Structure formats: C-alpha cells, structure tokens
Amino acid sequence: MGEPIIRLVNVVKCYHENQVVKKLNLDIQQGEFLTLLGPSGCGKTTTLRMIAGFESVTEGQIYLEGNNVADLKPNQRDVNTVFQNYALFPHMTVEDNIAFGLVEKRVKKSEIKQRVAEMIKMVQLEGMEKRMPAQMSGGQKQRVAIARALINNPRVLLLDEPLGALDLKLRKQMQSELKHLQKRLGITFVFVTHDQEEALTMSDRIAVMNGGVLEQIGTPREIYNRPETKFVADFIGESNVLDAYVTEVSEGGIHVKMEFGDAVLKAGGFVEEEMVYLCVRPENLKMTKEAVPNFNIYGTVKEHIFIGSVCKTVVELASGLEVKMTSPQTDELYAVGTRVNIYWREDQGVILHTKEEQLYNLIENTVQIEGGMHEA
Amino acid sequence: MDTKKLQKSEKAGFAPLSMLYACLVYLFLYLPIAVVIAFSFNTSKTNIIFEGFTFEWYAKMFDNRQLMESFQNTLIVAGVSTVFSLVLGTLCAVGLYKFEFKLKSLVSNSLYIPIAIPEIVFGIAMLVFFSSVHISTGMFTLIVSHITFSMPFVAITVRSRVAGFDRSIEEAAKDLGANEFRTFMRVTLPMIMPGVISGGMLALTMSLDDVVISFFTAGPDSTTLPLKILGMVKKGVSPDVNALSTLMILGTAVIMVISQIAQNRLEQRQGGNNSES
Numbered sequence A: 001m002g003e004p005i006i007r008l009v010n011v012v013k014c015y016h017e018n019q020v021v022k023k024l025n026l027d028i029q030q031g032e033f034l035t036l037l038g039p040s041g042c043g044k045t046t047t048l049r050m051i052a053g054f055e056s057v058t059e060g061q062i063y064l065e066g067n068n069v070a071d072l073k074p075n076q077r078d079v080n081t082v083f084q085n086y087a088l089f090p091h092m093t094v095e096d097n098i099a100f101g102l103v104e105k106r107v108k109k110s111e112i113k114q115r116v117a118e119m120i121k122m123v124q125l126e127g128m129e130k131r132m133p134a135q136m137s138g139g140q141k142q143r144v145a146i147a148r149a150l151i152n153n154p155r156v157l158l159l160d161e162p163l164g165a166l167d168l169k170l171r172k173q174m175q176s177e178l179k180h181l182q183k184r185l186g187i188t189f190v191f192v193t194h195d196q197e198e199a200l201t202m203s204d205r206i207a208v209m210n211g212g213v214l215e216q217i218g219t220p221r222e223i224y225n226r227p228e229t230k231f232v233a234d235f236i237g238e239s240n241v242l243d244a245y246v247t248e249v250s251e252g253g254i255h256v257k258m259e260f261g262d263a264v265l266k267a268g269g270f271v272e273e274e275m276v277y278l279c280v281r282p283e284n285l286k287m288t289k290e291a292v293p294n295f296n297i298y299g300t301v302k303e304h305i306f307i308g309s310v311c312k313t314v315v316e317l318a319s320g321l322e323v324k325m326t327s328p329q330t331d332e333l334y335a336v337g338t339r340v341n342i343y344w345r346e347d348q349g350v351i352l353h354t355k356e357e358q359l360y361n362l363i364e365n366t367v368q369i370e371g372g373m374h375e376a
Numbered sequence B: 001m002d003t004k005k006l007q008k009s010e011k012a013g014f015a016p017l018s019m020l021y022a023c024l025v026y027l028f029l030y031l032p033i034a035v036v037i038a039f040s041f042n043t044s045k046t047n048i049i050f051e052g053f054t055f056e057w058y059a060k061m062f063d064n065r066q067l068m069e070s071f072q073n074t075l076i077v078a079g080v081s082t083v084f085s086l087v088l089g090t091l092c093a094v095g096l097y098k099f100e101f102k103l104k105s106l107v108s109n110s111l112y113i114p115i116a117i118p119e120i121v122f123g124i125a126m127l128v129f130f131s132s133v134h135i136s137t138g139m140f141t142l143i144v145s146h147i148t149f150s151m152p153f154v155a156i157t158v159r160s161r162v163a164g165f166d167r168s169i170e171e172a173a174k175d176l177g178a179n180e181f182r183t184f185m186r187v188t189l190p191m192i193m194p195g196v197i198s199g200g201m202l203a204l205t206m207s208l209d210d211v212v213i214s215f216f217t218a219g220p221d222s223t224t225l226p227l228k229i230l231g232m233v234k235k236g237v238s239p240d241v242n243a244l245s246t247l248m249i250l251g252t253a254v255i256m257v258i259s260q261i262a263q264n265r266l267e268q269r270q271g272g273n274n275s276e277s
C-alpha cells in the first residue's frame, strides 16, 4: 500500500455543542472501494461532506494526496460527489448536466461534445441526451448524476447513499454496475450506505461508524467474521452476543464461563478473570444431544422457523436467554422441546473485551435478575 | 350512486345562475374598459353618444409633444427602476435565504413596510427626505422612489420561489468546479427565473401606473404619463385621453401575455422541480 489518497487525522466535527464526529482517523487507499457503514445519524454524511468541502472541520486535518485541504473550497478539490437525491440541474438537459464540470474547466467545445458522448454511452443513456431531468426515472437520473461526476476524471468519487431511492431490483443492478465501473476506471470510491448487505457485496473495505466513532475498518470478511466490538458484531448480520467470564487461559484456548455453562474459544490477549463478550454467528452455532468436550451449554429447542434456504432454530437456555442458529434445510432437526447442548468450532466464536461501563451494566443486570429470581 | 346523482342535479340547477353571476362580475370588471376603448374611436368630443368611427384622437395624441414627452419619461423611469429593483430585490431574496444573521427576521419583515404603509405617506416621506438632503425633485428622485417601492415586491416574489430551493443543487455546481458567482449565474438564477420574471412584471406595471408617489417626487420636467393624464382630466375627459388609455391597456395586456408565456415555458422545462426532491 502506498500513500493514502485521503487521510483523515483526528477529525472532529461539532454542530454547536454537539459532537457528531469524534476524533476520526481514516486512511483511504488509492483505487479502493471504501464504504462508510453505520446506523442513521452516525455521521456518515457529515464525514463525506467534510471531505468534499461542504462542511468545515472543527478540529483535525484532512489530506487529499498528501495536501491539507483545510483552505480549499469544494470547487478547488479534486473530488466529485454523487448526491443522494441526485441534485441534477432541473433547467438543463441531460447533456448539459453532464457537461457542466467541463464547461467550468473551460474545456474546448469539440472535446466536451466528444467526452459527453462517451460518458452517455458508458452509463447507457443513449438517445436521452436532450431530455430534461424531470422526464427521467429515478434510475436514469442516478446514471446522469454518476456520469456528471465521473466526466471530470476525479481522483475520488464520493457517493452518499446513491441507491437509496431505487427499488430493490434496480438497486441490485446498479450495485453491480457501479462496482464494475469502479474496477474498470480505477477511481477511489467512498460510498455511504446504511444497508449492510450493500456494503458487504460492494466494498473492498468497510468502515463501520457508530455515534461519530469509527468502530472498525476492514475487509467485508474481516468485519463479518472477526468483529472487534460488540456494536459491529450486532450491527453486521445476526449475532448471538453472550456475557462471559474468562476462567482459564491455556494452550487449548480460552475457557470461559457463562451464567448457563462453559465454552472454549481460540484467541489471544485475554487474561484470567476478565469479563468478556462472546459473539457467535447463527450459522456457526451447532447443537447436539451428546456431550462435547469443553462445552456444556444446555437449552431446549423452542421453535424452528423456515426462511427459505435455511432453517432458523431458537434455543432457550436455562437462564431464559434465547440464542438463534441456522442450519441448512437438509439437516435433520431436533423436535421442539428436546434438550440440546450448544457448541461451536473453537475458531468460529469471537471473544471481545468489555469496556468498563459495559461491565457495570452487566453487574447491574445480574443483580436485577437475581433479585427477580428471589421474588419468584 | 344517489349522492352522485344529487350532486349532479344540484350542479345543473345552479349552472345558469352561476353563469349569470360570472357574467355580471366580468361585465363589472371590463365594461368600463370597453367604454374607454369604444369612445377613443368616437368622432364626437363628448363621452356620451357614439357618433362615428375615427382615428383622429390617436393622430392628435401622437402630435401632442408634451404627452409624448411624458410617455417617454414614464418608459425611462419604469425601465430603469425595474432593472434596479430586479437586481436589488433578487439579491436581497437570495441573501436572506442563504445567510443566517442576527435580526434576520427583522430585516426580512421590514420588507413589508413600504408595501403596507399608505402610498401618500410614502410619497410625502420621500419628498421630505429629498428636500432635507437638498436634492431637487426630477428624474433622479423619481427613479429612486420607484425603485424603493417596487424593490420589496420583487424581493418577496423571488423569495417565495427561493424558499423551495434544494440546496444540494447549488452544492453540486460547486462540487463540479463552479465558484460562487458562476454557481449563481448558471444554476441559482435560471432556477429562480420564473420568480424573477413575475417580480419584474410587478415592478414594471407598478411603476408604469404610479400616480401618488410620482406626484410628490417628480419635478416639473419629469412628468410621467399618469401624472399628465391626471392633469388633463382635471379639465374633463377628452377623447385623446381615451385613446391614450386604450394604448396603455393594450401595452399592459401585451406585457402580461408575454410574461405568462415566458413563465409557463420556464416552469414546463424545469418540470416543477420545487414540488419534487
């Protein structure tokens, strides 16, 4: 990896007293498809707008190709944006919309004409050159917006939920078109979405944000299989998150104890007597009636839910907690009410440090549960 | 089904009455105008009986040097004041939309004051002001006062257009390399153009037919057409006044039609962007 094309260093953004982006550090590599993923209001748009120059940075620096862009206006930055609501110029034809950036750069008329034609071909809008934006469908407008940005050969293209307004089918189609376009042109894409499936299928790397904080950055596989925080484990896909306590750290792995049983995982960096979270994906959980070495988490099968390609099983543990697991259709299922032992492959569970405050929550909850039990 | 029938029959029952009502309203509105137009072609000097058809009064009117001079004054005042109030009013509306500042609501609400206060007060205020700074009345004071009263109309019309504006469209222009000025010229202005046109038409017609304020701020050599007509009718309404009025009606109608067409064209092209987004 070379010099990052965009570098955010300790970027903070405040609206009045309200910190919406908190000490964000992010390196975006040349040519990659990076997605900012997070729940609504976590600061994705704000981050993108700071890179584009529409929003000032309260603290910290942003570098584009090594240059601090603090003093550059949006029109002086070598990045272009595709807006969520397209933001086409309603008084201009498709052609004029696409040509806008080149006209501003005072490119020769003949060259503009040729490049606009190329762009229109690339986004497959041939024959619509003379239409007004109001006469186009959502997907077509989206293509115009993309062409209008790409014609400037930007170093970076910023896309703020560009597919948000499209229906599911068109969305899927545009996803793959965008991805191919990005690969072919080799332009760096910074893509904002709150749709995790979109993020997982399209991105080279995903930056998961929550409440203005970067929770984790990594490839889709890393984010999915090795979440580093409880938030990421919960937010991406489905996950069973269990509170646990480390009893033994040994060659064979980390032994943990939960309210309702014991388990073992492979991981490093944990100490004995530490409170931790265990995260296991439903598809990695297994159940059996037999004993499994190192595992004894017992529960009863509560229900099976058929969801197409797989079957989802809910198992109620002794403590009343429910865990979800999925198994292929073809697997034989235990009848509802069967007492089963739950286990997983030692390297398929993820173990996470708890933060101090979360620890307190946990203790409080346990006390509450115990109190409740006494009453009952 | 039944209610539908009922409604239909009710409608049918009232149709002749409402037709009559509508006819009366329009008669009330346009009969006086029709009379003026008719009598402008009357051979008789009195506005009582139509005796015969003639263009005499039109010819006479065009020969009347004073009348033509005042007509010229009116055109100059209306033209210049419309241009200035358009520029100032549009900038005012856009500025009020774009910037947040202290006392903004005070500034924006004070736009209504020149519209709300009685014209005669406005005219006297203007006169007092000009004489207190020792500017004698004439073309200059006339134009300034016309700009003053028509600017708020432009600002308010344009502002209603700007209100539904999607900011990201301007951001897109900047993102594509346009600076503030280019963004305004290439994106903002064309998008608010329908508002600018109707504001301009308002300013133009207001200036063309203003009597009260012009009465106070015009000098002896800068009489406008409405002032001149006022002077003429003091001696009774003569047929050449009718002829002049007819021409003014025609002129106004032409301006209205042109501005309507221009606005419709623009709106159609943009396809109602303001209701979308």
Ligand SMILES: Nc1ncnc2c1ncn2[C@@H]1O[C@H](COP(=O)(O)OP(=O)(O)OP(=O)(O)O)[C@@H](O)[C@H]1O
Pocket (backbone or CB within 6 Å): A015, A020, A038, A039, A040, A041, A042, A043, A044, A045, A046, A047, A194
């Ligand atoms: N101009 C503003 N003034 C004050 N607060 C703002 C402003 N713009 C955004 N915010 C706040 O900043 C936070 C982050 O907003 P942002 O638009 O970046 O969220 P987002 O991650 O893009 O969410 P979404 O997925 O809903 O688009 C929100 O809590 C929002 O209320």
Ligand SMILES: [Mg+2]
Pocket (backbone or CB within 6 Å): A044, A045, A046, A160
């Ligand atoms: Mg957003």
